[in-house]
Amino acid sequence: xATVAKPADVVIVGFGWTxxxxxxxxxxxxxxxxxxxxxxxxxxxxxWAYPKVVDEIAQSARNGLLQxxxxxxxxxxxxxxxxxxxxRQIGSFKPGTGVGGAGIHWSGVHSRVMPEELRxxxxxxxxxxxxxxxxDMSLQDWGITYDELExxxxxxxYVCGTSGQAxxxxxxKIEGGxxxxxPRSRGFPLPPLTSPPTSVLFAEATRxxxxxxxxxxxANASRSxxxxxGCQLGPCNFCGFCSDYGCINYSKASPQTTILPSLYxxxxxxxxxxxxxxxxNTDSSGKQATGVTYVDAQGREVEQPATMVVLxxxxxxxxxxxxxxxxxxxYDPDTGKGTVGRNFCYQVLNSVNLFFDEKTxxxxxxxxxxxGQAIEDFYADNFDHGPLGFIGGGVIWGRQTGxxxxxxxxxxxxxxxxxxxxxxxxxxxxxxxxxxxSQTSNMAYRGCYLDLDPTYRDAYGTPLLRMTLNxxxxxxxxxxxxxxxxxxxxxxxxxxxxxxRVLKRGDNWDTxxxxxxxxxxxxxxxxxxxxxxxxxxxxxxxxxxxFVLGANVFAHGIGYNPTGLVGGLAYWVAANIxxxxxxxxxxxxxL
Amino acid sequence: MNSNPSRRKxxxxxxxxxxxxxxxxxxxxxxxxxxRDSAPAPAHPALxxxxxxxxxxxxxxxxxxxxxxxxxVDEYGPGAxxxxxxxxxxxxxxxxxxxxxxxxxxxxxxxxxxxxGYQSPLTPKQQYRLGIxxxxxxxxxxxxxPFAELTPAQQDxxxxxxxxxxxxxxxxxxxxxxxxxxxxxxxxxYFGDPMYGGNKDMAAWKMIGYPGVRADYLExxxxxxxxxxxxxxxxxxxx
Numbered sequence: 016x017a018t019v020a021k022p023a024d025v026v027i028v029g030f031g032w033t034x035x036x037x038x039x040x041x042x043x044x045x046x047x048x049x050x051x052x053x054x055x056x057x058x059x060x061x062x063w064a065y066p067k068v069v070d071e072i073a074q075s076a077r078n079g080l081l082q083x084x085x086x087x088x089x090x091x092x093x094x095x096x097x098x099x100x101x102x103r104q105i106g107s108f109k110p111g112t113g114v115g116g117a118g119i120h121w122s123g124v125h126s127r128v129m130p131e132e133l134r135x136x137x138x139x140x141x142x143x144x145x146x147x148x149x150x151d152m153s154l155q156d157w158g159i160t161y162d163e164l165e166x167x168x169x170x171x172x173y174v175c176g177t178s179g180q181a182x183x184x185x186x187x188k189i190e191g192g193x194x195x196x197x198p199r200s201r202g203f204p205l206p207p208l209t210s211p212p213t214s215v216l217f218a219e220a221t222r223x224x225x226x227x228x229x230x231x232x233x234a235n236a237s238r239s240x241x242x243x244x245g246c247q248l249g250p251c252n253f254c255g256f257c258s259d260y261g262c263i264n265y266s267k268a269s270p271q272t273t274i275l276p277s278l279y280x281x282x283x284x285x286x287x288x289x290x291x292x293x294x295x296n297t298d299s300s301g302k303q304a305t306g307v308t309y310v311d312a313q314g315r316e317v318e319q320p321a322t323m324v325v326l327x328x329x330x331x332x333x334x335x336x337x338x339x340x341x342x343x344x345x346y347d348p349d350t351g352k353g354t355v356g357r358n359f360c361y362q363v364l365n366s367v368n369l370f371f372d373e374k375t376x377x378x379x380x381x382x383x384x385x386x387g388q389a390i391e392d393f394y395a396d397n398f399d400h401g402p403l404g405f406i407g408g409g410v411i412w413g414r415q416t417g418x419x420x421x422x423x424x425x426x427x428x429x430x431x432x433x434x435x436x437x438x439x440x441x442x443x444x445x446x447x448x449x450x451x452x453s454q455t456s457n458m459a460y461r462g463c464y465l466d467l468d469p470t471y472r473d474a475y476g477t478p479l480l481r482m483t484l485n486x487x488x489x490x491x492x493x494x495x496x497x498x499x500x501x502x503x504x505x506x507x508x509x510x511x512x513x514x515x516r517v518l519k520r521g522d523n524w525d526t527x528x529x530x531x532x533x534x535x536x537x538x539x540x541x542x543x544x545x546x547x548x549x550x551x552x553x554x555x556x557x558x559x560x561x562f563v564l565g566a567n568v569f570a571h572g573i574g575y576n577p578t579g580l581v582g583g584l585a586y587w588v589a590a591n592i593x594x595x596x597x598x599x600x601x602x603x604x605x606l
Numbered sequence: 607m608n609s610n611p612s613r614r615k616x617x618x619x620x621x622x623x624x625x626x627x628x629x630x631x632x633x634x635x636x637x638x639x640x641x642r643d644s645a646p647a648p649a650h651p652a653l654x655x656x657x658x659x660x661x662x663x664x665x666x667x668x669x670x671x672x673x674x675x676x677x678x679v680d681e682y683g684p685g686a687x688x689x690x691x692x693x694x695x696x697x698x699x700x701x702x703x704x705x706x707x708x709x710x711x712x713x714x715x716x717x718x719x720x721x722x723g724y725q726s727p728l729t730p731k732q733q734y735r736l737g738i739x740x741x742x743x744x745x746x747x748x749x750x751x752p753f754a755e756l757t758p759a760q761q762d763x764x765x766x767x768x769x770x771x772x773x774x775x776x777x778x779x780x781x782x783x784x785x786x787x788x789x790x791x792x793x794x795x796y797f798g799d800p801m802y803g804g805n806k807d808m809a810a811w812k813m814i815g816y817p818g819v820r821a822d823y824l825e826x827x828x829x830x831x832x833x834x835x836x837x838x839x840x841x842x843x844x845x
Contacts, residue, residue: 066840069819072798077703088710091722100718100725103710212830254821263821376830380816381823415827420797420816432769433789434675434762438682438813445814446832471712525721 017308017316023049023285026307026321028292028336029328031116032578033564033585035270036171037325039244039278040589044597048284049319051309053291053328054113059271063119063261071421074259080120081259082110082329087473089331091526093485094462095348101471101479107526108361108534109259110329114288117329117532118269118578122258122384122416123234125177125268126575127168127583130161130197131396135571138396139406148406149489153358153459157570158542159551159587161197167586168579169200172232175268175582176240176248178385179203179232193229195391208237208251208386212377213369213449217413218388220507226390231412232579233385234268244277255417257384267384290317291475295324295340297558304561310475323560323592323600327585330567334359334537335480338467343538343548343557346464348483354548356465358536359484360457360572361524363409363494365517367501368425369510371447379418379448387414393500394574395456405492409455409574411500413508425450428514450515451504453497454531457490457572465537485524494518533577535566542604550604552596553588559602562588653690653806660699660731664752668738669695671754675761676792683813686796686804694795694804695734704730728778730787737783740775741768799840808845811837818845 025041027034030052042048062068073079082088082105090099111117131138136154139147148154172179181202182192189202207230210218218228235257236248251266265272278284289312296305296318306320326333337343337355346357371377389412391397400406420441425448430440468481486494498517505513516528541547544556553568555561564585566577573580596603658666669692679685686692698704706729715727728736742752745764749756753764767773768784795804797811799819805811811818818837826833837845 065821066819066842069821070799070840072794072802076794076798077701078708083708084710085707093721098716098718100716100722101710101712102723104724106723209824209828211827215830250824252821253823253827255823256821376832378823378826378830378833381827381833383827386827420810420814421794424814433677433765433792435678435680435682438677438680442682442814445816470714523719523721527721527723 017318019318019320022306022320022322023047024321025049025323025325026051026319027325027327028307029116029326029332030114030270030286031111031327031329032118032270032582034116034325034327035274035278036582036585037327037564037589038284039274039281040586041592042278042281042284044593046283049321050284050286051290051292051307051319052114052286052288054288056288057113057115057119057261057271059261059265063263065263068261068263069254069256071419075422078105078109080111080261081105082112085474087475087479089480089482090468090471091482091484093483093523095483099468099481099483102526106528107524107530108532109529110331110532114275114286115270119261119271120259121578123267124385124576125172125175125179125232125234125579127197128161128164128573128575128580129395132573133157133159133161135406142396143401151461151487152406152489153461153546154406155358155459155539155541155546155570157540158547159540164583164587165198165200167590168583170586171579171582173204174242174244174273175234176205176236176242176273177203177232177234177268178205178208178237180207180230182229191229193391194227195394195397203232205237205240208233208235208383209253210388211253211382211386211415213415213451214386214388214413216449216508217451217504220504221388221390224503224507226392228388228390231385231387231389231414233383234578235383235385236266236268242273244274246273246276248272251383253381253383253386253417255380255382255419257382257416259422292336293339293475293477295326295336295342295561297340297342302558304558323562326561326563327565330534330537330565331480333563333565333567334465335467335477337538337548337563338465338480339477342555342561345466348462348464351461354539354544354546356537357546358459358539358570359463359465359482360459360534360536360569361484362457362531362533362535362572362574363455363486363490363518364530365453365494365498365501365515367451367505367513367515367517369449369451369505369508370427370444370512370514371449371509372511373443373447375447375509377415377447377449379415379445382415382417384416385414386416387412393497403492403496405489405496407456407458407490407493407574409453409493409497411451411453411497411504413449413451415449420445424448425514427512449508451501451508453494453501454574454576455490455493455497456574458487459536459571460487463487486518486522488520491518491520491522495520533566533572535569535572535577537567538563539570540568541570544606552591552603553584554603560600562592564588653693656690656693656803658692658696660696661734664742665734665738666692667752667754668742671761672765672788673792675758675765676789677796684809686792689796689804689806689809691792691795691804694798694802695791697803698791699731699734706730724786726779726782733778733783733787736778737780737787740777740780744773744775800843801840808837808839808843812845
């Protein structure tokens, strides 16, 4: 029998970015807030202190900061008629673990969203006509506007101490920034990071080609900074250990560097770690959440009553909890009915390594996760899709994130994989290799969705989440187009040769090699409960005292890195709970 | 360092012979006695003192011989054996990873398309145990010698054919063992921090110009020119 814990005003499931944002914003409103985190506690010291954390074997080869898949994972298949296989080892995507979640081991690229992406269906029909949308694409508007979110993007950037160059302040174009940028209310809190060698070459080449390079916004502080919560960041020193690593310098924004020191001083906030939530409990009507049930470190079930429940875990776990709790109607790909699991999307990453001559020093071991130059000439609505015949687009960048030899030394195609030939190649190329990438949208399709696996279970006896997803023709046409641009840019940068991965029509999703942790959709937000799980305030249509955060609310996979949008949405939700919901708890959108 | 002159002499000799495939300590009459008489390995043993914990003597010969071919001594830099990669692999066998403890290892297991990744119930320890046995078995059957006693050219041929998938075993998918375990772990040990047992004196880092865990490049990142300092390890050694 479950023991019953003392009730809280708000119980937050998961304590990464969105959990920390919701916790501090709701605690500041005077609510009694409890966060439940299934992983361990973690802090910059001792967890990511130098030199312990900058260990390629522990972090990159053995996934030290990632979810331990032996406890829980997902199953994957390409289509609904296939048998799903468990994701047994970390590969294509990297869920985090513990306090801070994926906010610890992320890179730091900090983008927003383009206004037209939030009303993509309407925009495509306006510009190209309804016939432009493939039959099996579940294109829909998100039910929210960029203007509504702008103050909250700004807020999150000022919490993170984001480094960047504004391109558009309140409609005024700013030289040196992104000319396609959506209007921002003010500039970034910090100036851009220094451009590393790859990025300098990228900017020169893309400018020569007639594109519009700009410094990528990075949640890696370029200067010392104190954020609105009074948390302090130190300047990034380009140590080269961002993605897969916790930051040794208090430079990369994470819940630990930007929110927790302030939150932990509040007496009305409590955190319980090693608390694995099994389900959201509802009353007999099924329309009101009564709290959650979790398993503690000793394996005991605990019922945690709460007036309000916030799902703030990583994408996978939020969707799994909705399905396990029986809230909302699961999506049925045959009838197209139901919403939970619908609009499951990913992102398409093409990566091209550039090999330079021995006089060109790239020094790939130096770098910072968000450091780089990018172009958005082919992002969202910034170009004419008509002649290209696809929907979507993305960003192309020359980032230099930092790389060491255990993480893999890229080599030209056809290089030996071992022996003296391999040694000659790693010695020749290590200091002279750069990388450029395209990151492009992934639309929602009728046949791509999430549900519960009928066979495999986790360590708690709960069915695993099952992913049904494969690359579709539209998105691979985008990828092929971007592959052409990457090749053009790589040549213009002066590469002697190139190797890499460019996805094309007919390719299947290969879950082995790392691509991107930007999985999204499954509990889409929207204006219509028939095609969305939560309303524009990320409030469940079915259970109004349940809020669901994370990239799982995206209606399709955007081309940008999702953290800026995920964080901005969290601030938007918190602000609306404070201004509206607390005064009149109930549905915030009435149909 | 070990002060026993005869053992030092033996080990130095073994190292020198590596490239021509004799390491394989066991093929020398002295080796087994030397192994039996040795004291337990210290916590972070010097290369010369290391005795395997997981691998049997025959497996250890295979590991040393395979390391010597995968990353040989040559004009480009140090060989895997000389800088401790066999020690790295043996010590990794004592970590949770080697028991599959960071992977989802619940059944049912089935042969999915390769795009779905590792779907075998075998742990890394089992991969090594079964993989080495299968390779030595194939060598014994075809060439009448275990892998470690073949000529370097024969060893390269065997490894190359396993990698391409043209030499297979009914007992274990050798190509997976080769690419996802043996070669992967050899490269890890070669380039990993010396505290894990390989990359002695940061020799592999020096070969490619990697400064190890210096992790401080603010003054250098804006300039595309050679970085002037040698490597630093996690324990603070400077190279």
